[in-house]
Amino acid sequence: MKTLSAPESMVSTSKNPRSIGSTATADEFLVLKDVKKSFPTPNGEYVVLDGVNLTIKQGEFICLIGHSGCGKSTLLNMVSGFSQPTAGTVKLKGQSITRPGPDRMVVFQGYALLPWLTVYENVYLAVNAVYPDKSKGEKDDIVKEHLKMVGLLEAMEKTPPQISGGMRQRVAIARALSIRPEVLVLDEPFGALDAITKEELQEELLKIWNNSRNTVLMITHDIDEALFLADKLVMMTNGPAAQIGEVLEIPFKRPRDRSRIMEMPEYYKIRNYALDFLYNRFAHDDTAE
Amino acid sequence: MTIAQKRPTSSGFALDAKMRQRIDDVLTPVVTLLILLAIWQFFSLFNQNLPGPIRVVQETWKLILYPFYDKGGTDKGLFWQVFASLQRVAIGYTFAAIVGISVGIIIGLNKRIYKGLDPIFQILRTVPPLAWVPIALAALQQNQPAALFVIFITAVWPILINTSVGVKQIPQDYTNVAQVLQLPKSEFYFKILFPSALPYIFTGLRIAIGLAWLAIIAAEIVMSGIVGIGFFIWNAYQNGQVSEIILALVYIGLVGWGLDKLMEWLQSRILPGQR
Numbered sequence: 001m002k003t004l005s006a007p008e009s010m011v012s013t014s015k016n017p018r019s020i021g022s023t024a025t026a027d028e029f030l031v032l033k034d035v036k037k038s039f040p041t042p043n044g045e046y047v048v049l050d051g052v053n054l055t056i057k058q059g060e061f062i063c064l065i066g067h068s069g070c071g072k073s074t075l076l077n078m079v080s081g082f083s084q085p086t087a088g089t090v091k092l093k094g095q096s097i098t099r100p101g102p103d104r105m106v107v108f109q110g111y112a113l114l115p116w117l118t119v120y121e122n123v124y125l126a127v128n129a130v131y132p133d134k135s136k137g138e139k140d141d142i143v144k145e146h147l148k149m150v151g152l153l154e155a156m157e158k159t160p161p162q163i164s165g166g167m168r169q170r171v172a173i174a175r176a177l178s179i180r181p182e183v184l185v186l187d188e189p190f191g192a193l194d195a196i197t198k199e200e201l202q203e204e205l206l207k208i209w210n211n212s213r214n215t216v217l218m219i220t221h222d223i224d225e226a227l228f229l230a231d232k233l234v235m236m237t238n239g240p241a242a243q244i245g246e247v248l249e250i251p252f253k254r255p256r257d258r259s260r261i262m263e264m265p266e267y268y269k270i271r272n273y274a275l276d277f278l279y280n281r282f283a284h285d286d287t288a289e
Numbered sequence: 290m291t292i293a294q295k296r297p298t299s300s301g302f303a304l305d306a307k308m309r310q311r312i313d314d315v316l317t318p319v320v321t322l323l324i325l326l327a328i329w330q331f332f333s334l335f336n337q338n339l340p341g342p343i344r345v346v347q348e349t350w351k352l353i354l355y356p357f358y359d360k361g362g363t364d365k366g367l368f369w370q371v372f373a374s375l376q377r378v379a380i381g382y383t384f385a386a387i388v389g390i391s392v393g394i395i396i397g398l399n400k401r402i403y404k405g406l407d408p409i410f411q412i413l414r415t416v417p418p419l420a421w422v423p424i425a426l427a428a429l430q431q432n433q434p435a436a437l438f439v440i441f442i443t444a445v446w447p448i449l450i451n452t453s454v455g456v457k458q459i460p461q462d463y464t465n466v467a468q469v470l471q472l473p474k475s476e477f478y479f480k481i482l483f484p485s486a487l488p489y490i491f492t493g494l495r496i497a498i499g500l501a502w503l504a505i506i507a508a509e510i511v512m513s514g515i516v517g518i519g520f521f522i523w524n525a526y527q528n529g530q531v532s533e534i535i536l537a538l539v540y541i542g543l544v545g546w547g548l549d550k551l552m553e554w555l556q557s558r559i560l561p562g563q564r
Binding site: 080082099100101102104105106108110112114116117125126128129130132179 | 462463465466468469470471472473476480481484
């Protein structure tokens with residue numbers, strides 16, 4: 001039974017937030033401190049998140065997991081700047097986040113590609129907006145480089161409705177990476193894809209990330225996906241007033257090989273620990289919704 | 290063609306079936322029309338004031354054969370009458386489109402302006418074209434600008450209201466993209482707002498062209514001494530030429546149908562199968 005609980009060293013709880021200095025370092029790249037988010041409703045205030053503390057290092061790959069309705073997207077929205085915390089602070093490099101910006105580029109859940117523009121134009125729109133001073137040729141190079149990276153150079157004259165879901169997803173990723181964001185925010189990017197495409201894209205994302213090493217914040221519902229991709233797995237408790245329950249370190253060395261890590265005993269230790277967290281300790285309560 | 294030669298029986302049969310379908314599509318309305326004309330002819334036997342189809346053709350065959358004649362003044366062939374009306378529609382409608390789309394975008398983007406103006410627009414849009422005519426004549430004094438104004442004021446509402454709805458319905462995803470990228474205003478307008486609202490704008494434009502055509506007939510009827518299909522009808526009525534009125538109605542119907550088809554064609558060209 002000992003193997004079922006994760007070793008103490010693997011777990012760091014949110015109850016011991018690191019001290020926040022006045023100057024940001026690479027260790028305190030993205031910092032959420034005592035974050036609370038609530039929405040007014042006719043029946044009074046509805047608290048989605050309360051007392052959320054999280055410190056993310058530069059270049060870390062973070063996966064966020066939790067049951068639906070626990071406020072994962074709300075948390076992401078505060079990092080991307082679409083909403084502000086009711087109390088507490090969200091800071092990137094010591095600066096409070098007040099509005100959306102290309103330094104925190106989002107890969108949206110529904111891809112959010114513009115259907116009347118071609119694949120090329122969709123990426124160009126982003127590059128052009130972020131690098132207005134670059135020459136047309138330079139911008140063209142950036143677009144093509146990133147389309148090549150996701151293997152879509154041949155499809156660049158097609159429009160989103162003409163390509164498959166997996167291809168659209170890759171366009172969205174190419175668009176996001178083309179503007180070199182400090183933080184890449186992904187809201188369940190592979191949720192709507194079939195299993196094979198999903199695995200392919202996970203590997204592709206990892207390969208791209210290995211080169212760029214952006215800080216990544218990604219929501220997922222899939223523990224195996226998180227174990228394959230992330231440095232840390234942030235597990236959230238159930239709402240209302242959800243918190244960060246635990247943060248698991250994923251110790252596998254990079255570059256990772258899916259079949260190799262799945263053979264490691266540690267893989268199942270962590271996996272079972274996370275499953276236990278989600279399905280026993282914080283099981284989804286259907287009556288709450 | 291090579292395939293057709295290789296399998297003459299199957300494809301020949303398919304062609305035959307398609308052809309038959311085509312003929313059926315044309316033949317059914319034609320037969321229906323003939324039946325209706327026969328009924329009309331029958332009833333006209335009992336009412337000497339309403340000419341039957343045969344008498345209409347007998348009395349107007351000159352107009353039918355010579356649509357391009359021009360004897361000066363308002364005595365012109367039906368082509369010129371329709372052409373004059375269409376010109377007015379084109380001018381008034383163009384103004385309506387420009388104003389409707391731009392004001393529609395403004396009120397679609399700004400909640401407060403929308404709140405303030407929407408009730409007023411909702412009331413004004415129900416005012417029938419004919420009711421605008423006296424005001425237009427009183428304010429503008431002359432027939433020509435008054436007619437243009439009546440078309441404008443009739444056609445502008447559906448364009449304006451549909452545009453504002455289209456702008457308000459821009460999917461959140463797209464505005465989110467604009468926000469994250471901090472797109473400049475012009476880029477947002479031309480790359481996101483306009484293409485996104487375009488299907489709605491087109492719906493408005495299509496409704497408006499029908500209304501504009503309705504309005505011009507109504508407006509011209511009360512404006513004496515101008516060339517136009519509306520006044521042509523009124524003039525014919527004054528002279529007791531009921532057959533000419535009926536012929537003009539056929540022209541009006543055909544032109545209105547043509548305008549609608551034109552908009553439909555434009556829509557399918559500009560918005561190929563979007564959504």
